[in-house]
Amino acid sequence: MKLCIIFPPLPFGWTPVAPPILEYLAALTKKADPTIEIQLISGSATPDAFEKLDCDLAAISILTPTAVPGYRIADSLRARGIKVVFGGMHASAMPEEAKEHGDAVVIGEGESCWPQVLKDFRAGTLQPFYRGEQVELSDLPTPLYGSLGGGHQFRIVNTSRGCPFNCTFCSVKPFFGGKIRFRPIEHVVRDVAAIPEKMYINGDENIWWPGTENMQRAIDLFTALRGTGKKWMGFGSLGPVLAPLGSKMLNAARDCGMLTVWVGWDAMTDEGLKAYAANGKIGVDRERAVRTLRDHGIDVSLFYMLGSRDDSLDDFKRSVELADRLGVSMHPSLVVPYPGTELARQYEPHIFKELGWEYYNGSYAVFEHPDPAMTPEAREEQFYESSLELLSLPRVLRHMFKVPLRGFPYAHMLSLMNQLPVRKGMKIAFEKWKASKGEVNLKR
CATH class of the missing domain: 3.80.30.20 (tm_1862 like domain)
Incomplete structure (x- = not known):
């Protein structure tokens, strides 16, 4: 199984800060299923990556300023038969809207439900909405620092x-x-x-x-x-x-x-x-x-x-x-x-x-x-x-x-x-x- 984790491009170009969701969600994924092959894409750093993207499932995290490019990316991927899961603050605030462009939406924090999302996708039973619980933070994995390219310095x-x-x-x-x-x-x-x-x-x-x-x-x-x-x-x-x-x-x-x-x-x-x-x-x-x-x-x-x-x-x-x-x-x-x-x-x-x-x-x-x-x-x-x-x-x-x-x-x-x-x-x-x-x- 190939998973691509995407942070859409920011409105005004690249910044030296690596989007934290990318390497952290990669670590959560490896914790849930070490066999999954993962690709990380920071849209501002590698805007051409979406044209060549080859995966089974795409996880797209959106903020309000990145919602429009995030939806555009999702629509393009779904037209090619790739399933899309949305998460992030904007998707959590506007889940029905996000669902119009994706196959599933994670509402809230993902730790409690992300393993189930992956399991359901493998079984072909992906649900439209998953609601994450606000769990205690005593067992969070270390992000896979260094696995994201693009010249990010922080x-x-x-x-x-x-x-x-x-x-x-x-x-x-x-x-x-x-x-x-x-x-x-x-x-x-x-x-x-x-x-x-x-x-x-x-x-x-x-x-x-x-x-x-x-x-x-x-x-x-x-x-x-x-x-x-x-x-x-x-x-x-x-x-x-x-x-x-x-x-x-x-x-x-x-x-x-x-x-x-x-x-x-x-x-x-x-x-x-x-x-x-x-x-x-x-x-x-x-x-x-x-x-x-x-x-x-x-x-x-x-x-x-x-x-x-x-x-x-x-x-x-x-x-x-x-x-x-x-x-x-x-x-x-x-x-x-x-x-x-x-x-x-x-x-x-x-x-x-x-x-x-x-x-x-x-x-x-x-x-x-x-x-x-x-x-x-x-x-x-x-x-x-x-x-x-x-x-x-x-x-x-x-x-x-x-x-x-x-x-x-x-x-x-x-x-x-x-x-x-x-x-x-x-x-x-x-x-x-x-x-x-x-x-x-x-x-x-």
Whole structure:
């Protein structure tokens, strides 16, 4: 039996990060049935691979921005007699839609049902839907790191699942649940040691959850990782940074090789945070928290959204001012009400129904705004003007020289490796946008 595991191409080109589902699902497959022959395809890295694909079953994992190319790939494979199973966050949020393009859909986490999917396929009794349970994470296999080509330079390690916060825009809690499930620390260390590269990404929604017990677990994890000798980056909320254990935790993170933390800044104003129900995650003084991270030798990149129904045009300018004030890199997105989220429910009456999922990539305004000045065109134009300014080459280089010296030279190289692909992707997005809107007169 031949299985092909596919991650469809991303909207704006290749990134150096290996899609984690590919090598992990390969490991789950080998655990269930070692005789299966597996091929992994990262669509952004090898876009021509689908034409030559030869397999019995294709497993396609889709996010909302990759749903349209994922469906297109599935339709082509099924026309050639290849069975298709969908999984991933978008398929879980929209299973009936995914089923229109596939033979089966895995809803939720796959560990509990993937062996049954493979067994049913072999028996010719593939079911239309499989619902995965949220299992404990004590027996996850190590991903088959290194089995994916395409020049990817970063692998992802996950140490937990679930999120207790109620941010309206986020798909994590609807998909993974509100309970935080931790992996055994020794299993995490084992997986990090298996990564062939010298740097990796901690792919957790949050590398340090609030609360004394959770922060101590983070300290214990970081202490155990010191022996791997590898550098890494991860995603963290700002709330725990200023807690009593915050300094000890940050020192432990830096000492085990942490170079950069990607932080959800989410909104430019406190009112915007409250509208997203994200203020509990952020903490009481987010600018001081960012400065504290930098004081501990950790570089900071802020992710945030613009153009919500509570935002104004001034918020676009505030993001550039914030980058200058804090000395951080900024990675903006227009607000996307992803299916299955509370934000999608709230915005449902205002969403432009004629726009397909290919517009849900963070570079298009996909809903009406109550402010007449915040037309879709105005939001998109301001988004590109501020984004291209933040990702201009002089700013990228200036930021590299602001990276804390404790991380030299790895953190400085990583700053470029993080921002240059994003800059390239933003320029690709901008060219696509101009082609769809006609020439525009931005200030750049």
